[in-house]
Amino acid sequence: MPEALDPVIHAPARLRLVATLAALPAGDELSFPKLRKLLEMTAGNLSTHLRKLEDAGYVAVTKTHEGRTPATYVALTPRGRRAFDDYTEALDALLKGAGS
Template sequence: MIHQPTRLRIMTLLVSVPQLDHLAYGFIQQTLDLTGGNLTIHLRKLEAAGYLEITKEFQGSKPRTWIQATATGRRAYADYLSNLEKALGLHIPK
């Protein structure tokens, strides 16, 4: 699931923030230079896998969408990196 390049970039961005923080949809879209449709498709797949949570709310009259990595998503990301390190024979300090 995470190995797909766009989903890997999304998860890398999400796990780079503290565990209880979230990122705005627009920030992710702009940072990763993705179209709205492309980002939405990948977010839905990651959400279906339980790797992230999507929260929608209004700030005043503006709708906001927030994305947050779940504990399951953070574990899956860490496991993915660990397996990649093993496959490549690398040791990357944490």
Template sequence: MALDPVIHQETRLRLMALLASLGEGAQVEFTWLKEALDLTEGNLSSHLAKLEEAGYVQVEKGYQGRRPRTWVRLTPQGRAAYQAHRQALLELLKGG
């Protein structure tokens, strides 16, 4: 099993782990992610763009009342890729 280079970067790995921990179908606001991971808007945006390009996350823009909002969720493909990457890391750590 190989490590996924898109996920393996530290910030993207933390982002994927956080989204995976929320359960299937859960979505969170961009601002919540930014604060939870202690990232700047630009940094989070660039990492989300890479994950979105790979099909691992879905980013939706909309409004809550009159306020613009951005929601992020892990896709089924992203959940599978994260689980495979996690398993590859565990195997590597076991020495196998």
């Protein structure tokens, strides 16, 4: 039987978020506004989902300044990348009927 799908990633908005970050090379990050625009999410909704992923150790949120302007960047952590790989493997196994 395949492993259970990770409930932290499985929520549709978080799945889209993690998949977007997983498409980047390891160590790369996206700015909060760019991520918000790509996912067509409100700032509040994105923040809520990022907090859940950050609490799980799946994303790293870096707050900095560019000149006098605050800037926030988001990256998938190695743990988050592993969790996404495990999630996609479990989903693939489920779709192929493994363990039936």
